[in-house]
Amino acid sequence: MTATPAPARPRRKRGEGQWALGYTEPLNKNEQSKKDDNPLNVRGRILSTYSKRGFDSIDPADLRGRFRWMGLYTQRAPGFDGGKTATLEEEELDDRFFMMRVRTDGAILDAAALRALGMISVDRARGTADITDRNNIQYHWIQIEDVPEIWERLEAVGLTTLEACGDSPRPFLGSPVAGIAKDEIIDGTPAMDEIKRRVLDNPEFSNLPRKFKTSVSGHPSHDAAPEINDVSFVGTVHPEHGPGFDLWVGGGLSTNPMLAVKLGVWIPLDEVADAWEGVCAIFRDYGYRRLRSKARLKFLVADWGKEKFREVLETEYLQRALVSNPSPGVPTRQGDHVGVHEQNDGKFYIGAAPVVGRVNGELLVALGDLVEKYGARGVRLTAWQKLVVIGVDGADVESFVADLRTIGLDARPSNWRRNTMACTGIEFCKLAIVETKARAADLIKVLEQRFPDLDTPITVNVNGCPNACARTQVADIGLKGQLVMDADGQQVEGFQVHLGGALGLQANFGRKLRAHKVTSAGLDDYVTAVVTNYLADRTEGEQFAEWAARTDEANLRGDLVLERA
Template sequence: MSTPASRTPASRHHKRPRGEGQWALGYREPLNKNEENKKNDDGLNVRQRIIDIYAKQGFDSIDPADLRGRMRWYGLYTQRKPGIDGGKTAILEPEELDDSYFMLRVRIDGGQLDLAQLRVIADISNEYGRGTADLTDRQNIQLHWIEIESVPDIWERLEAVGLSTTEACGDTPRVILGCPLAGIDSGEVLDATEQIQEINREFIGNPEYSNLPRKFKSALSGCPAHCTVHEINDVAFVGVVNEQGEAGYDLWVGGGLSTNPMLGKRLGVFVKPEQAADVYGGVIGIFRDYGYRRLRHRARIKFLVNDWGPEKFREILETEYLKEPLPDGPAPELPRGSRRDHVGVFPQKDGNFYVGFAPKVGRLDGDKLHVIADIAERHGSSRVRTTVEQKMVVLDVAPDQVDSIVAALEENDLQVRPSTFRRQTMACTGIEYCKLAIVETKASAANLIDELERRLPSFDQPLTINVNGCPNSCARIQVADIGLKGQLVVDEHGEQVEGFQIHLGGSLGVNAGFGRKVRGLKTTAKALPDYVSRVVTNYDTQKKEGESFADWVQRADEADLK
């Protein structure tokens, strides 16, 4: 009788370690369909096909590898066909989910817009996007209902005012986050605008960096409120002052959320502003060359950083890419204040004021963008900014114009002094347009805000509520006080309905972490306002002096969280 060991194939004992598809280690053969498509043709090359072929011959002429792959290199995703419920999201083939219309993402690096740019986006929204215009938590503006025939004209109009959709999506260096108050905040460590522009010029649309293992999210800021959420970016440059009194950057790598969240790690180096572009190139080069390409779900840089550790990552960066050591540097100061959104009226360092306002869950439209431009211009401003909290800011308002601009914005439901719930609730695109979503988000979140304002009119503590339509965490559910992950749940009648799994007590900043999961804690979409008002009331009655929601969650009885 043979033993189990004797039946083991010989190859089991001599199995070679399987590579992760890292180019730098010689794994050049594509290991999945995405990598094969990128090897067959660079995503940047789809632009000319869109102009020459697809825009002229229509949707049905688009090569599937371009439609569901390379077109993302120019900010284009097919949107979800209307009428397909969330239960079919993971079951149907892509071609069954695809509508013949596109979401188009306009990248707004640093969140910086002048009024001419804002008006062009507004016109494109009204003429080609059925009036849609959503602010994202990456400072972009997304349009919907875009037809392929319209895309070349849209690009011409955007590029005429210095805007672009290049690498707004795809396995690329996507939009670079920056503080909307760069250059005007009296408390800023430094103004990162010049470095953001330099990185954009060198790396965006550059074929050397257009085939990354996955998307690559970046942030550069000297903001004292840490508004660019550096802890959850692939690479982040955070303003610091070293022992010599020089302003520069502390470098973070490997942050990201989705289904396997990780906080970024400090490399402990000090980066001078004039070095930022080179260091960025080194980090993105490491990701390109050493990033994991075998399995799509492990292809973000956070997995590499987690496996290597910050010490090895720093060593490879300095020795192989920069060819010189970087000096040690200080950690960032703690963030100023408990809110990172720049909503309200505050002084600039030049004596003028900035005015930040809160659209409801980032949802605007073409007409409202024109209204914002007109109000800003009437009050002497030529610049607006988008934030990473789905909000906007008007810069350069003279002191004698503040009351008037606040009144004008609020007349148009652009709240400058919003409730906590309007101010700190965000929502992803959801099932309305997104092919990955399981539930509706924007309307649910807007209804939640209305209900909470009605039920808890005096509640004024900081409280983030982030609503996501699927597990991918575009709306950053793991770092919200109340994070809502869309899924189908069973209601009291035994019916399968839209609902949310609930994450509680996530946070960034002083005690960054992913919060607390309470086993089985879910709600239907219909019961969501009842649940949130109940748990917020429990916090409000039980909190100690100065205690945040996230801190309360860690000590609260499970019964008070349900």
């Protein structure tokens, strides 16, 4: 007689590591490392042990994990091409030097701060310094022995590297013209300062499922990229209560890009920090911790939806209802504040562009000297790898602009210099596959020669890998680095192309063409062909993103070059 098989047990759904649902045991090595020791504690070991005993004394769990909470990553060792990025273990790609990220969080950098940043670069970072698209200054070639001294120099001018990386509240994006712009809705600076005071170096927020990115701006140009941050406070006006902030949640790019969800609320300035804490605590408690690839707030927001997210925020964390208010309208293009603009006090701010964010120590020192020479208030960094000098007298504007040019900063740049960004790339980044900074700089030179008088903005974002640090998906022309085959069948550096991405009024992730890749060597001619086709085929007033969404694929592939009218 055949035995009757036992009924199959119902398959138990595997937890996602959500603390609030009882899944508190670590489900991967990253979560175990954070449970073993709060990453904030690594600061003490750097000061007392590693900086004294050298690189070889560093515990691997600190080196490739907890160091990130101090703004430190090992940089890519020289000699490894892009083909090695995904095939070698992380420790094989490690150099004995570090990238160091300094957060500014929307602060105004006065002459002393600029000189300190510059001299750290000169003395301890082989002259390197980049302005990132998250308001940071990023150094390379940092030795562990020099870190305590660097921290002392930074802290003396009010700056820090604390939690500039890691599963933590990453550096905040703020409006570079907060408090000074004539058309500002509300100044978010006090809210950002309060958030920073509450959460930085706070163990309650130092173990998040992954990175947590913040944007706060009361400027109507949405100049702090609110659509692609985990939490964004966006200036708005309530018909009865006046200026305040809408709350947007769950934005982010990388390999699964999502635009933030707009809650449609009104939050007064003095309650922004409470709302920030609530959103971050939801992420901490309900965020997915099992898979790193799903451990961003955007996945939770997508699964819950806007209504549930707001309900949990109000009932479990704020213990009060938020005031409903229609979300504000969005600009055609987000503001980078490049150029000369009058402030609300009669002085002027001057936005200037380095080439793809790359500056150096000598330039920063010289910029500090100019700030002091002209009695300017200082400098803020932007979300577009640019900088804004604040508080220049009207009579000094033209001489200041000229002096900026002499040190390598242009307040009246070409479209290509103004609107091209690039990530760190294979020069220093262990995740990168291709060169980005130098390649983008060369592309700018060529496009300035071929299209010197472009009459409409076109953005170009160059990224060395799929992680989209340079926002590949939201550029008119987004270039994602990868290895491709050239005409001779050889594997070479190249890019997958995204076309017609945008933030602002036409926010979208652009158009990818199937099986379409461009070699790095052929990039100049490809971009030239696409821009030529756009200029020939556009309708009156049609922006590149609109054209890219409706034109034939042949025009986007650059196979056919149309005659310009």
